[in-house]
Amino acid sequence: MAMRRQLRERLSRRGGIVYCAIIYGILFLPIAVIVANSFNATDTKPYMTWKGFTFAWYSKLFSDRALLASFGNTMVLAIATTVIATVMGTIVAVGMYRYRFRGKGVIDALLYIPVVIPEIVMGISLLVLFTSIQLPQGMLSLVIAHVTFCLPFVIFNVRARLDGYDQSLEEASMDLGANKLETFFRVTLPMLAPGIAGGALLSFTLSIDDVVVSFFVNGQTMTYPLKVWQSIKSGVAPDVNALSTLILAGTVLLVVLTQSKLVPGIVAKLRNRRAHVLRARVSADESPVHQKEEL
Amino acid sequence: MKLNSHEFRSNTLPAAITVIPAVAWLAFFVAIPLVYVLVMSFCSLDEYYNVAFQFTLGNYADLLDPNYVQIYAQSIVIAALSTAICLALGYPFAYLISRTFGEHKVILYMLVIIPFWTNSLIRIYGWRTFLGASGFLNAALVGLHLVDSPVDFLFNQAATVLGMTYDLFPFMVLPLYTAIEKLDEAQIEASHDLGAHGLSTLFKVVVPQTVSGIFSGCIMVFIPSLGAFYISDILGGGNSDVIGNLIQRQFQSGNNWPLGAALSIILIAITLILVKIYQSTGGDMESLGV
Numbered sequence: 001m002a003m004r005r006q007l008r009e010r011l012s013r014r015g016g017i018v019y020c021a022i023i024y025g026i027l028f029l030p031i032a033v034i035v036a037n038s039f040n041a042t043d044t045k046p047y048m049t050w051k052g053f054t055f056a057w058y059s060k061l062f063s064d065r066a067l068l069a070s071f072g073n074t075m076v077l078a079i080a081t082t083v084i085a086t087v088m089g090t091i092v093a094v095g096m097y098r099y100r101f102r103g104k105g106v107i108d109a110l111l112y113i114p115v116v117i118p119e120i121v122m123g124i125s126l127l128v129l130f131t132s133i134q135l136p137q138g139m140l141s142l143v144i145a146h147v148t149f150c151l152p153f154v155i156f157n158v159r160a161r162l163d164g165y166d167q168s169l170e171e172a173s174m175d176l177g178a179n180k181l182e183t184f185f186r187v188t189l190p191m192l193a194p195g196i197a198g199g200a201l202l203s204f205t206l207s208i209d210d211v212v213v214s215f216f217v218n219g220q221t222m223t224y225p226l227k228v229w230q231s232i233k234s235g236v237a238p239d240v241n242a243l244s245t246l247i248l249a250g251t252v253l254l255v256v257l258t259q260s261k262l263v264p265g266i267v268a269k270l271r272n273r274r275a276h277v278l279r280a281r282v283s284a285d286e287s288p289v290h291q292k293e294e295l
Numbered sequence: 296m297k298l299n300s301h302e303f304r305s306n307t308l309p310a311a312i313t314v315i316p317a318v319a320w321l322a323f324f325v326a327i328p329l330v331y332v333l334v335m336s337f338c339s340l341d342e343y344y345n346v347a348f349q350f351t352l353g354n355y356a357d358l359l360d361p362n363y364v365q366i367y368a369q370s371i372v373i374a375a376l377s378t379a380i381c382l383a384l385g386y387p388f389a390y391l392i393s394r395t396f397g398e399h400k401v402i403l404y405m406l407v408i409i410p411f412w413t414n415s416l417i418r419i420y421g422w423r424t425f426l427g428a429s430g431f432l433n434a435a436l437v438g439l440h441l442v443d444s445p446v447d448f449l450f451n452q453a454a455t456v457l458g459m460t461y462d463l464f465p466f467m468v469l470p471l472y473t474a475i476e477k478l479d480e481a482q483i484e485a486s487h488d489l490g491a492h493g494l495s496t497l498f499k500v501v502v503p504q505t506v507s508g509i510f511s512g513c514i515m516v517f518i519p520s521l522g523a524f525y526i527s528d529i530l531g532g533g534n535s536d537v538i539g540n541l542i543q544r545q546f547q548s549g550n551n552w553p554l555g556a557a558l559s560i561i562l563i564a565i566t567l568i569l570v571k572i573y574q575s576t577g578g579d580m581e582s583l584g585v
Binding site: 013016017019020023024026027028029030031032033034036037049050088089091092094095096098099100101107108110111112113114115116117118119120121122124125126127128129132144145147148151155205208209211212215216224225228229232240241244247248251252 | 306307309310312313314316317318320321322324325326327328329331332335384387388391392395396403406407409410411412413414415416417418419420421422423424425429431434461464514518519521522523524525529539542543546552555556559562563566570580583
């Protein structure tokens with residue numbers, strides 16, 4: 001009985017591993033295609049047939065001024081968006097949490113709109129607004145649009161952090177003679193930091209990836225995703241693949257570097273967990289099941 | 296309300312200073328534009344194709360054009376199929392990464408997020424490069440003599456459904472992951488101990504406790520796939536337009552903005568109805584989103 005159960009568990013675990021591997025394979029497949037194609041020595045449209053290995057697209061990339069300029073625009077846009085959305089979102093989240101006033105429900109409703117409505121509706125509604133107030137379309141309209149769809153995410157992130165927040169620490173700070181501003185910068189802000197950082201990171205990610213909203217409000221300003229869209233329409237030149245590959249490599253590197261403190265932490269945590277699980281199994285008077293089978 | 300100077304300084308004033316900028320922003324760039332779209336959907340076009348503020352229901356009448364109705368139906372079918380496939384593939388996947396292989400869940404979760412870091416257009420284009428007539432898959436199939444001539448994988452509804460499913464899959468997995476992670480292990484064990492076999496435990500214990508995650512995942516996939524015009528454009532090649540394609544075309548230069556506005560109102564209406572259903576089943580708005 002116990003043996004049959006063990007066998008079944010082992011089999012279903014194997015099946016689970018295979019299943020997950022297939023899903024991850026599919027998730028990463030198009031990225032692998034892009035990376036491979038960035039080294040593809042083909043020079044005829046539609047640039048899909050494999051013709052051997054080359055670095056030519058990478059050197060061509062650095063002479064493609066329009067593509068590099070679009071990448072620069074995307075970075076400026078993402079940084080401006082992140083700063084504005086994060087500052088404004090943090091302040092309002094704290095304000096809504098701390099002070100009493102009417103209409104919080106209305107504000108919540110306003111916040112959910114950009115989250116749930118399809119991006120295209122947001123794009124065209126801002127296009128209609130900008131046209132009617134005759135705001136020149138370009139970087140400014142892009143920043144406004146991006147801040148608008150990032151703001152709710154910053155607020156939700158900071159708010160989630162505020163939910164488990166211990167107000168007595170602020171009171172203690174005031175009792176010990178700090179004024180309101182000092183308390184905010186030295187007590188409140190550090191406690192909210194993970195929520196703020198999460199909101200900022202999300203804003204940055206949403207902004208650099210946005211196609212749909214930017215598509216309607218960019219005027220003559222090209223962002224990197226819009227440049228990609230243009231290239232796809234005319235059959236992507238593999239230097240777009242090269243830039244995408246570099247961006248992916250850069251992001252992975254950045255995350256590994258910034259999280260390098262985190263990684264050992266995660267490993268330690270996992271090790272503790274495993275020890276804990278093992279102990280639980282031993283004390284349950286059952287032989288530990290198939291540690292080797294774990295991924 | 297009596298004006299109380301202490302109340303004013305300690306609550307009203309700081310509340311106003313902290314809350315008004317963001318609220319004004321949202322009012323001006325979210326609420327007003329949507330009202331504007333609603334107004335525009337009742338406007339007409341003058342002889343130069345400019346928007347004229349003359350009331351008409353003509354745009355809504357135009358929405359009933361059989362060609363359009365066919366595209367709404369197609370768009371809803373594509374969205375429903377994408378949602379169903381995402382759920383069918385995503386539920387067991389979310390269960391596996393959050394519980395069965397729970398000791399590695401941080402890393403497994405990150406691996407779902409990482410593809411997000413590559414622009415979604417580029418990833419959809421990667422599929423086109425993979426599936427195209429001269430793409431990698433056909434090259435392999437022909438090379439292995441499995442087929443004589445390249446197979447047309449692209450430019451049909453199936454390709455669009457694939458693209459939508461792929462692009463929105465994480466939006467299904469993440470809420471499911473959160474819901475499944477919160478499951479009470481003791482209940483599952485109790486169900487097993489009381490003699491229930493796997494499937495009946497799944498449908499009587501596990502699924503009912505994760506209904507909220509299922510609903511929010513479905514909404515997060517269904518609604519965007521009605522509007523994601525670039526996916527049907529790149530992979531469907533005009534043979535599988537969704538409502539988003541119709542709207543995008545009307546807002547291209549020199550086209551019919553009021554008609555596009557009316558189409559957008561339809562999309563907003565569908566969204567509101569789905570969100571209402573979601574809320575009435577006890578869904579929490581904050582668990583929508585990324």
